Amino acid sequence: MKIKIGPSILAADFANLAQEARRAKEAGADFLHVDVMDGHFVPNITIGPAVVAALRKTTDLPIHSHLMIEAPEDYIAPFARSGSDIISFHIEALGKTRHARLKKAHLIIQELKKINVRPAVALNPSTPLADIKGLLEKVDWVLVMSVNPGFGGQEFITAVLPKISDLRRMFAGDIEVDGGINDKTARQAVRSGANLLAAGTYLFKAHNMEDAIRRLKNDE
Numbered sequence: 001m002k003i004k005i006g007p008s009i010l011a012a013d014f015a016n017l018a019q020e021a022r023r024a025k026e027a028g029a030d031f032l033h034v035d036v037m038d039g040h041f042v043p044n045i046t047i048g049p050a051v052v053a054a055l056r057k058t059t060d061l062p063i064h065s066h067l068m069i070e071a072p073e074d075y076i077a078p079f080a081r082s083g084s085d086i087i088s089f090h091i092e093a094l095g096k097t098r099h100a101r102l103k104k105a106h107l108i109i110q111e112l113k114k115i116n117v118r119p120a121v122a123l124n125p126s127t128p129l130a131d132i133k134g135l136l137e138k139v140d141w142v143l144v145m146s147v148n149p150g151f152g153g154q155e156f157i158t159a160v161l162p163k164i165s166d167l168r169r170m171f172a173g174d175i176e177v178d179g180g181i182n183d184k185t186a187r188q189a190v191r192s193g194a195n196l197l198a199a200g201t202y203l204f205k206a207h208n209m210e211d212a213i214r215r216l217k218n219d220e
């Protein structure tokens, strides 16, 4: 599968987002990964739909809004209106029982498809695949977190690699891995079956983003 790279704008210069989006595009990015955090689901607050809408005006790259928020079902419409092409929501944010989570996930997926936004389901490092198995026929993008969500610049959790391989055995769609991606962990993730890589620190702090993207794609 072709490897695609989504620079995570959490590590970008927030005072110059238009320029950062342009820099990512020129460096060969395939999509922009936008981390939305609410201070409840994760212990950090980042950006809302207004910033995604502003970013939308500056780039034609697909925008993936990764909702790390409680009650994501309440925010689907504003993030869709802001111009997100892909919206991911966390399975852990949808309730206490597996049944309740799946029920809510199905409704969110239906709503997203109806408005032509690509749905993706995200799961934390400690969340088992069993929790999303019932959704794999409904989505074609799964986001596997390789750090505990909340902050950029953390170390890749190698314990998620078997989960990526297991997922690849049962799922032919896109598998995005996010958190602690660098040239070494990118290779581990791809070897395990990932084809989409979100990377913040490694790309935005690189001396040359184009070279860094090439290294992640392993086509130097």
Ligand SMILES: O=C(CO)[C@@H](O)[C@H](O)COP(=O)(O)O
Binding pocket: 008, 010, 011, 033, 035, 066, 147, 148, 149, 150, 151, 152, 153, 154, 178, 179, 180, 181, 198, 199, 200, 201, 202
């Ligand atoms: O969602 C998250 C963190 O919660 C990620 O998207 C990070 O923003 C990735 O940053 P790096 O680990 O690549 O610096």
